[in-house]
Amino acid sequence: MAAQDSVIPQELLTAGAHHMDPPIVNIKLAQDLLDVCRSMSLWPMTFGLACCAIEMMATGMARFDMARFGAEVFRPSPRQADVMIVAGTVTRKMAPAVVRLYEQMPGPKWVIAMGNCAISGGPFKIKDNYNVIEGVDTLIPVDVFVPGCPPRPEGLLEGFFELQRLISGKRWWPVAAEVEG
Amino acid sequence: MSAYQNLEQMTGDFYTQKFEAAKQDGTLIINMGPQHPSTHGVLRIVIEVDGEYIVRAEPVLGYLHRMHEKMGETQTWGAFIPNMGRVDYGHPMAWNWSYVGAVEKLMGIEVPERAEYLRVIMTELNRITSHLLWWGAYILDLGAFTPIMYAFDDREMLLDILQRPSASRLTYSNFRVGGVQMDLDDKCIEMIKAFIPHFRERLPMYHDLVTENIILRKRIEGVGIIDQDMCRRYGCTGPVLRGAGVAYDVRKDEPYSVYDRFDFDIPTQDSACSAGRYHVRVAEMEQSLRIIEQALEQLPGAEGKHIMDKAPKPAMKPPAGEAYFNTEGGRGKVGIYAVSDGTKVPYRVKLRAPGFSNMNAFAEASTGTILADAVAILGSLDLIIPELDR
Amino acid sequence: MLQALEGITTQCVAKQDKGKTGHEWSVFLAPGQIVKAASKLYEAEYSLEDVLALDFEEGFLVLYHFNRWNIEERVTLRVLVSKDNPTVPSIASIFDGADWHERETRDFHGVNFEDHPNLVPLLMCAEDVDLHPLVKTPKVRKSIKDILDLGEVISCNKEMEELFAEAEAEEASDA
Numbered sequence: 158m159a160a161q162d163s164v165i166p167q168e169l170l171t172a173g174a175h176h177m178d179p180p181i182v183n184i185k186l187a188q189d190l191l192d193v194c195r196s197m198s199l200w201p202m203t204f205g206l207a208c209c210a211i212e213m214m215a216t217g218m219a220r221f222d223m224a225r226f227g228a229e230v231f232r233p234s235p236r237q238a239d240v241m242i243v244a245g246t247v248t249r250k251m252a253p254a255v256v257r258l259y260e261q262m263p264g265p266k267w268v269i270a271m272g273n274c275a276i277s278g279g280p281f282k283i284k285d286n287y288n289v290i291e292g293v294d295t296l297i298p299v300d301v302f303v304p305g306c307p308p309r310p311e312g313l314l315e316g317f318f319e320l321q322r323l324i325s326g327k328r329w330w331p332v333a334a335e336v337e338g
Numbered sequence: 339m340s341a342y343q344n345l346e347q348m349t350g351d352f353y354t355q356k357f358e359a360a361k362q363d364g365t366l367i368i369n370m371g372p373q374h375p376s377t378h379g380v381l382r383i384v385i386e387v388d389g390e391y392i393v394r395a396e397p398v399l400g401y402l403h404r405m406h407e408k409m410g411e412t413q414t415w416g417a418f419i420p421n422m423g424r425v426d427y428g429h430p431m432a433w434n435w436s437y438v439g440a441v442e443k444l445m446g447i448e449v450p451e452r453a454e455y456l457r458v459i460m461t462e463l464n465r466i467t468s469h470l471l472w473w474g475a476y477i478l479d480l481g482a483f484t485p486i487m488y489a490f491d492d493r494e495m496l497l498d499i500l501q502r503p504s505a506s507r508l509t510y511s512n513f514r515v516g517g518v519q520m521d522l523d524d525k526c527i528e529m530i531k532a533f534i535p536h537f538r539e540r541l542p543m544y545h546d547l548v549t550e551n552i553i554l555r556k557r558i559e560g561v562g563i564i565d566q567d568m569c570r571r572y573g574c575t576g577p578v579l580r581g582a583g584v585a586y587d588v589r590k591d592e593p594y595s596v597y598d599r600f601d602f603d604i605p606t607q608d609s610a611c612s613a614g615r616y617h618v619r620v621a622e623m624e625q626s627l628r629i630i631e632q633a634l635e636q637l638p639g640a641e642g643k644h645i646m647d648k649a650p651k652p653a654m655k656p657p658a659g660e661a662y663f664n665t666e667g668g669r670g671k672v673g674i675y676a677v678s679d680g681t682k683v684p685y686r687v688k689l690r691a692p693g694f695s696n697m698n699a700f701a702e703a704s705t706g707t708i709l710a711d712a713v714a715i716l717g718s719l720d721l722i723i724p725e726l727d728r
Numbered sequence: 729m730l731q732a733l734e735g736i737t738t739q740c741v742a743k744q745d746k747g748k749t750g751h752e753w754s755v756f757l758a759p760g761q762i763v764k765a766a767s768k769l770y771e772a773e774y775s776l777e778d779v780l781a782l783d784f785e786e787g788f789l790v791l792y793h794f795n796r797w798n799i800e801e802r803v804t805l806r807v808l809v810s811k812d813n814p815t816v817p818s819i820a821s822i823f824d825g826a827d828w829h830e831r832e833t834r835d836f837h838g839v840n841f842e843d844h845p846n847l848v849p850l851l852m853c854a855e856d857v858d859l860h861p862l863v864k865t866p867k868v869r870k871s872i873k874d875i876l877d878l879g880e881v882i883s884c885n886k887e888m889e890e891l892f893a894e895a896e897a898e899e900a901s902d903a
Contacts, residue, residue: 206380207379207380207404207424207724208424208427210379211471211508212507212508214490215494218486218490218494233374233375245380246402248400248401248402249853250401250403251380251401254373258373280420280421280424281405281409283409284412285405285408285412285861287405287859288405289404307507307509352848353854356848399828399850403851407862411864440750443747443750446748570773570775571776571822571824571825572823572824573776579797584797591797591800592800659749659875659877660876661748661749661750662793675750675780675793677875680874685782685875686780686782688778688780690777695778695825698825698827727851728851
């Protein structure tokens with residue numbers, strides 16, 4: 158992937174380092190082509206934890222249809238997925254599972270933090286917080302943050318386009334026009 | 339001699355180890371969840387199987403414990419309403435209503451009539467979205483990919499209607515102590531009036547496509563018996579109880595608001611199995627349509643506005659005391675027990691979630707069934723996990 | 729309901745205003761009586777709604793809400809236990825649903841339930857077995873008489889009267 162565009166911080170917080178060896182035959186044109194192919198067929202992992210999961214499902218359904226943009230198959234198994242869309246609140250009991258699932262995904266892999274809870278703990282970031290992880294980026298590296306509680310399906314689609322831009326270097330889809338009234 | 343005698347060598351966390359301590363010979367211990375390809379959320383069930391048959395099951399909760407009751411003691415009375423939108427994202431208006439109803443009881447407030455009708459219309463529309471979500475997801479769990487597409491199509495029409503008075507699609511927090519946040523505008527009422535006949539046409543289509551399907555019937559009939567005695571011991575309510583033959587619905591048995599002015603039935607089934615619960619929910623969607631129609635007819639004649647005059651501010655101070663208010667949610671009897679000490683922060687807010695009690699019956703209902711039936715039973719209980727874990 | 733709880737020694741039985749508080753009967757019991765009371769209610773066809781605890785200066789007040797399906801009549805059983813030994817016998821042998829409710833009450837308040845089949849953390853992490861988040865700090869904790877109202881008392885023993893006595897004296901002085 159286009160490393161200079163990545164928002165993944167260099168200091169990783171997981172026990173297993175997210176590191177990919179460069180390919181043996183490293184031709185830039187071929188790598189760019191592969192990046193475009195990867196961005197057009199991102200397979201998400203069904204990691205819906207809470208309310209945002211329903212909006213993620215709605216994004217995959219007939220009205221908004223993420224399959225048009227490449228996310229055809231939602232894979233429950235991390236071994237078969239590229240993108241982990243963390244949709245919902247991560248609690249302390251769930252945190253080891255999140256990290257383990259991230260580590261089970263084969264590279265190249267990306268993470269979209271969907272919803273306020275995954276970004277920062279959301280509405281549950283209170284002074285006496287004892288159970289909610291304040292942002293999934295304290296556990297795993299995150300590429301795209303999609304704010305909202307829950308974000309509209311259009312918002313998740315925009316986050317998806319942003320991820321495609323990070324991977325392939327350009328945005329392929331038109332920006333939605335301003336609607337009057 | 340079992341290989342599991344030496345506990346130090348076992349892998350797995352605290353709950354798995356505790357479960358394995360009572361393991362029998364010849365069985366296998368597997369984990370269902372907390373991440374699994376069904377849309378219920380983060381629920382984990384540790385199961386001991388003998389071949390395909392479940393010998394013992396123990397749900398492990400807490401993977402989505404979001405401290406709602408603690409927030410009930412740190413947020414002000416009005417600032418707790420958005421929490422109620424998130425504790426059950428399937429039918430959040432029932433939770434909104436239970437909470438503001440409890441606070442109104444504490445303060446002795448009378449809600450204007452128009453607001454009551456608005457509450458009824460919005461809650462019943464929300465009940466239909468909740469049942470559609472349940473229906474689509476249940477059939478998806480059982481292996482069919484098409485019905486959920488149709489269900490979400492209808493649901494999107496309803497979300498367009500409901501987002502006009504509440505400005506949200508999923509986690510509604512538009513109830514206020516003393517009424518609701520916004521009135522329904524004329525366009526919204528037009529959309530509801532157009533939706534009702536459209537949905538009445540779709541329901542027979544769903545019936546033909548799915549309900550009489552022989553594969554579905556074989557998978558859910560006779561599976562997961564939760565009879566009346568079990569319901570009493572576990573405190574099950576809602577379609578689980580009505581599927582066992584008891585016609586208990588909070589809207590008829592403890593009528594609140596203006597529900598006593600409507601003519602609607604309480605569908606029940608006697609089979610006490612997953613098919614019974616399925617049929618109850620599908621029939622409830624039709625009954626909700628009837629209530630909405632009657633409410634729309636009676637709405638123009640209602641007095642008052644959508645919220646009382648001089649409604650309490652979010653930092654309100656109800657007098658000291660306790661109040662218990664319950665409503666009928668899509669999953670069962672939703673109850674809020676609120677204790678006030680006279681300050682602007684509640685002393686205690688206890689959320690009585692119907693899913694918590696319904697899930698409790700799962701271990702007993704699934705013992706002796708096969709693993710595929712466990713999925714069918716779990717879906718028929720209609721769980722939304724944030725409600726269990728709060 | 730009084731017939732249902734016949735034969736149980738109660739500390740205080742009172743009728744409450746349904747419209748204001750949502751329940752009809754409020755019965756204070758000693759911890760030793762709760763199992764018998766629960767089995768009598770089970771025979772009288774009540775179902776368990778929930779079990780919760782409230783944190784007061786005088787101790788933890790454990791509440792049990794029961795209700796019937798065909799007749800609307802919520803009964804609240806209340807057991808007051810002290811802070812240094814918050815132990816109540818478990819009713820999980822009669823109402824299986826109480827199993828999870830009592831585990832949750834132990835998680836939030838630290839109330840110990842005797843003879844409970846499986847008293848491990850339900851909602852909290854297993855490592856947080858000693859963390860009880862809903863126990864209040866002394867600054868915000870109030871006394872039971874500041875918050876709860878006895879209602880229309882049918883029968884009451886000495887200790888309960890004394891517990892609520894100051895509140896009545898204050899009300900009399902306000903009136």
